[in-house]
Amino acid sequence: MTILALFFVMICVVMGGVAIDFNKVISERTQLQVAADTAAHAALYTREKNDAFTSSALALTTASSYLPTSIFGEAVMTSTDVKFGTWDAATSTFTANNTSKSAVQVRAKMTEVRGNPSQNLLLRIVGKDTFDIGVESVYSTYYPPCFTEGFVAEEVVDIQSNNSFTDGFCIHSNEYVSLNQNNYFEPGTVVSMPNLDNLDMPNSGFEKNEGLQTALRTGAYRLRLLNDLPNIIDSFWSAEPEHLPPYISSGYVYEVWEPELAVADPDGNKIYTGNGLTPQHFEPNTVNRFNCAGSGKITLKGGVYSNFLLVSDCEIKFASGVMLEDVVIATTNTSATSFNSPSDLSIGRDDNCAAGGGATLMTLGGFNAAASLNVFGGQILAIGDIEFAANADGIQGASFVSYGMIDGTSNMDMGFCQNNGMENAYRAEYFRMVN
Template sequence: MTGHFRSFAARAEGSMTILSLYFLAGVLAVSAFAIDFGYLMSARNQLQVGADAAAHAALYFREKNDADAARAKAVEIANHSMPAADYGDVLRVQDVAFGHWDYASRTFTPDPHSREAVRVLPGRTASRGNPVAAHLFRFLNKPFWDLSAQAVFVTYVPHCMREGFVGDRVVDIQSNNGYEDGFCLHSNEYVSVNSNNTFEPGTVVSMPDSGDIDLPRSGFETNPGLKAALRSGYYRLRILRQLDQIHDDLYFASGEFLPDYITSSVPVVLDVKKLTTADLVPGRVHRVGCRSNGLTVDPGTVLSEVVVVTDCAIKFGQGVTLEDAVVFTRDTGAKSVSAASSLQIGRNDACAEGGGAQIVTYGGVDVPSDLRFYGGQIIALDHVQFSANAGGIEGASIISGSTISGTSNMTMGFCGSGMETNFSVPYFKLAY
């Protein structure tokens, strides 16, 4: 019997089973810790998604509301995605700050009066009473973990909304045009380009799918630079949804869209068929009544430091100039704004600050001859059709809720300055 036990003890069968158990225990431990780590990473990602949503909501709401209301909106959105009953106070009012974002240094500077940027700092921490509970990490004496996140959203005006032609439908530009560095053509459907156009490096031609560009048979060969200029993208034309507000701010001479050169809230009320320089009082808003044949602006009239608001269709006579001026009509006709020839929008001042002008209409614009832009803007809900002076575009913005049709033999110059009075609304993007 003793020899039998000695023989059994000396046998090696089954030793690998014990070793396998050790390996299995190790694998299970590593797997368990990996599951815990994955759970913590998932909780961190959830916190970041909540931070991004809350920051976007805060800055969007801040556009038309005070800072306290916007901070409360951020907390509301955070609680919607991560209810306090389950996650505790993930985001508190004091975790939301408005301020300024420096792209170069990637730093945020708080400023309670700012509408430019917002930073939110949500967290699940012991100090908040809502740390993230781990499972197997508790065996390392770490049962709870502090997690935090940060999101910075900023406002910006898209490049194409500052200078260029932007249409919700087709943007159709003919032949023999030159587009300088910085100029933009954008359509929310597609851009149509004819032959012999030149696109400098830095020009942008965009649409939802850049492959939808409409070209002549010669394709890119007769449009040098076009291929490099193509981009894919889509813009919500937010400014078109603000036309009622722009009208009211101008009509009542009060509000964020009122130009600084309007110095009196008392309007000049006119009931005329023809508007002349003598009718215009600098620094005032002019409300013009509407007659059956619409409103004509006398040839050679210079509109300077004035706002004209009307419900009439407007026809500009030859050689009319707008400098530091806004003309707004609620007429919805296809030619609610038209001109004989040589309509100049903005002061010809080599892109200097000031002197810009804007035409805004609920209808369409038709300028068949010699339209000139010098830091000017047209905003129309309907179609914009124009023929420009060959050298008369230097700082131009056209935004249409329909199509834009331009003629040939134009040079589209880019300013980058001198258009500070153009109407715009902010867009929002994640900076950090």
């Protein structure tokens, strides 16, 4: 009976050890995983604007707040456990490359080799003193499709009636989307907001908006690109290279002449005088600067503007017939109509989604087009509202991002170019766990 009792005691110890020590291992592994995930996100987020050493150090500091050395040891995560590289989604493979900013792999370990294994409480009675634990976390950057081609607003996106959206186009609001009726959403279109119960539409909305119900998604985005917009525009004044498009030379700026002065050809002959700017006022392949005086307003007269960057503090009016091709225009003006057009403004070259020819407008204020807005590989980034009236036809490759609302009224075609022609559009990287 004594021997049998001892036998049962050993069984109880082993079973108790399995329950207690395994739960302890699972708890420690969970803490390791949380720390590795948090450290990986911190490392990749920091790597965007810092070197690998600085980003790796931040990852270790972040992990240490989750993993006290009294429990997990000093070697639970070391600098060699943080590796930057690339992530191949097709094969789910991480490849180390210390110069890369697109992915990071972080590991955390409690092992005999590192001198910090997980110590058992009961299983040591039967000779199992420790367990080795190891976790891995991989984060990768990505670009949400909505920010490449679509309408994204912090506040309401208000689209009225008789609009058409083709496969791949995205409409997103961090508040809600408002629709009327007779809109068409081709399969593959996305309409998203944090809470689908907030979708604003008539009672017969799904019957009167073909494809809408299939297009609905839930989600929210931080508008990272707009958060950095003041810094981006500020860098243009001194032609810093980081944010310049490829057709602009860095380090050189050209001061645009006052509009009341004449423009001279290479021989010194006056070829234009007037109260607005024309394409001839701008130096190609260069950062052009224009400071306003008096009313703080300037007009770009009709014509084709191409291959330059303009940075200004003016309220800028685009006269009828302005076409922007391979152009970036940025203003620090904060008025609701810091960019405005009465009609017939074309942002980007009408080239059926061919490479190049795109254009970007950046403003710390708002954008307003009264009629006939055409966008072909074009982008509008605005801290204020983006408003454009009816009959905006031929939209192929459009990215509108606003910290206010986007109001698009009626009778518009909103096409999708599968990122073609948007090569020079401004985007901000987002981060997600991939392994």
